[in-house]
Amino acid sequence: MLYPIMTDSRMVFDLSGIWDFALGEEKLIDDFAEIKAYEPIAVPASYNDQKDINRFRNHYGWAYYRKIFTLPKILKNERIVLRFDAVTHTAVVYLNGKIAGEHKGGFLPFEIDITDKVVLGEEQELFVAVDNKINHSTLPIGNENSVAFFGSDNPGIPSVEAGKRYQSRRNIPNFDFFNFAGINRSVRIFTTPKSYIDDITVIPSVDGKNGIIDYSVDTVGSEEKIIVTVYDSQGELSAISNGKSGRIIIQNARLWNPYPDIPYLYKLKVQYGSDNYSLDVGIRTVEVSGDKLLINGKPFYFKGAGKHEDSYFCGRGLNLCLDVKDINLLKLMGANSFRTSHYPYAEEMYQLCDREGIVIIDETSAVGIGGGANPYKEYSMHAHHRDVIRDLINRDKNHPSVIMWSLGNEPELERFSQDAYDYWHSLYELAHSLDPQNRPVTVVCCQNDYTKDITTRTMDVICINRYYGWYNLSGDLDAACYALDIELDFWQKIGKPVIITEYGADAVAGIHSNVPKMFSEEYQAEYFLRINDCLDKRNFIIGEHPWNFADFDTFDGCMRVGGNKKGIFTRAREPKLLAHYLKKRWNSIPNFNYKNN
């Protein structure tokens, strides 16, 4: 799917602004006339923290957005498309009182062709119903009417049991981040000519000094001719080709390399009839070889963190300023990568990373597939998961910054090991079959009995989240390192590259202790110092992603004090002691050949 841009054939109208808003109930209403009063709300942004009112913060069910707009009559010969970059989690879109489209999944874009549905030159009413409910069919997974993820259910105590029955219906996430909802990303109307470029796919490769771009263009319409031109970063013509698909060779190509090397980008322009579209293209290769992941043929070392889209007031809403700041902080720290834990991020972030040379492990919203039951038999997210993978790859396939796909985070892999294997392997194969660049595929595994988990070891790159010294062997870093070493012996025998995609300790900024006590900044820094010593001894460990880049908001529970505090930075992006240690460490670790066999 192409990102909406303005070209000499395309217009983009941004519908961001203050919209009309009303909170609803569990069920979608039939008649919007029932809504008696609207109040202002900012779009794009989550609605939860825009008003300091409990029913906003802890809302359960549908919410309604309304926007009146008028399109100019000059669009009469154009194709007109309404595009939502992300509505969390389920959306029903109405135009002038009629359903125009529906979408499930809160982190990927969807488009509705409204050419025949809008009246130009007249006020149009756009109405968006948004459902924030999460359950066993959604991704991420929620547990409706169940015990809280971070709570204790104290089974059998009559008063507690009675209290549970008294509780109102609510969202109970099976994951550790706040269920921010609403129109979280941009809403735009864009136009194309009636014959238009529908999609572009590029596959870069390298042949000696030359760069190769295999491309294909999907079009709709009766035009015949397609011209593809490639320009260098100075705007000089590098190559030209004709036709729906083809191979472009760029002599003495400059490659896209991760920061601090140069992430060189070419501009690929496609002309089809009167339609024009242009795309940034980076020439680079990615492959797994033995226990290494190679970028441009060289063993790469991942330095960075798992992140969240999470900020004060906006919740999970688009925050471009914070994106720029976070990438800058990563660069200052000498980092080169992050994982889009635990859902696909806004497209602007990937564009920024293409430009800044930050490597992305691109994750689906499949988090929480576990929690007691056999999710592979008892949950119903299967078909949706396949749709999410298809749409994610379709959206992000051309980004040079995207180096690997993560099918999901911390599913149940140990107890129903064969069911898990069957489920995740069919998705692994799906992802490989869908990705034109055939990047490595993984699923991120939680702390489990790795000897029983038969799935993780079969992924292209093994990604493990480990909390030795925090959730287990708490406070005892000697024992934690000893235990981690035993597990690493196991992975060494598997002979594949391993990334520690999460490890960490909560530290409340400002809590200090002379001896490293849990929750202090000193304990957090000491934890990484000790664990990293273990990782440095192993050549097959090809990356370290502390959890988390910054403190983030999550839901109420007795395990969290004002959010998850495992950040290298606070939620306001102030450094903890850890940030200074990591900055020194990462600035002295090269991108390539950090570990040689």
Ligand code: BDP
């Ligand atoms: C991991 C999860 C992550 C949590 C983290 C934690 O992948 O989402 O936030 O634990 O507990 O298991 O801090």
